[in-house]
């Protein structure tokens with residue numbers, strides 16, 4: 510069966526795969542963690558485009574019928590370019606959920622946590638222009654957070670200190686809604702919740718992206734015919750498969766086989 514493909518710089522996009530798995534349990538899923546190039550968030554645009562094209566090509570060569578760019582940074586930098594390079598493959602990308610955040614805020618202030626590259630790109634600016642609707646959007650870059658998560662430091666004092674440092678300006682600005690603009694951040698949800706309390710809304714785009722994947726598959730007649738058996742989950746990494754397997758084991762993510770992937774010669 511042709512799988513639905515996903516890629517990210519590491520384990521973050523698995524939070525998107527998890528939602529797709531919930532919604533479409535019959536689909537085979539193939540996930541590429543490009544850990545050799547992690548983090549993406551501090552790389553220049555042309556480099557990000559070359560990396561994203563190599564990841565997409567790898568998935569398409571393995572038969573992916575749709576590619577989910579399960580990374581806000583790569584989506585902001587490369588989604589348009591990917592659609593041009595691979596016109597026969599449907600792509601679904603991440604967009605920071607500013608629209609529902611602006612619709613729900615009562616204080617009129619929305620915070621966005623994301624990587625430096627996502628905040629610097631046009632995508633977020635366009636989304637704010639289109640959907641903020643008079644609501645004040647306060648962006649907060651979070652350098653270092655992805656690296657801590659990739660190291661498996663979910664509870665460490667250093668990670669908590671970073672989180673506190675990044676969330677404090679948003680709370681000070683009066684935000685009652687915080688957008689998780691990087692697919693890694695939902696992996697820190699319990700810590701974030703403990704930090705901000707129950708009155709702040711934390712928004713993750715993954716469930717909406719899963720709905721979009723289901724819709725695109727349906728529209729293109731690519732949905733796997735309903736069968737009783739659940740689909741397979743396969744992970745591949747450009748880093749160390751044993752390390753990736755260990756990380757997935759430690760957190761609440763779908764289990765699957767882990768393979769080695771090589772992009773050598775493709776990324777400039």
Ligand code: DGL
Nearest residue numbers: 518521549550581582692
């Ligand atoms: N999960 C990626 C994102 O959504 C992290 C990017 C990075 O590696 O910095 O932006």
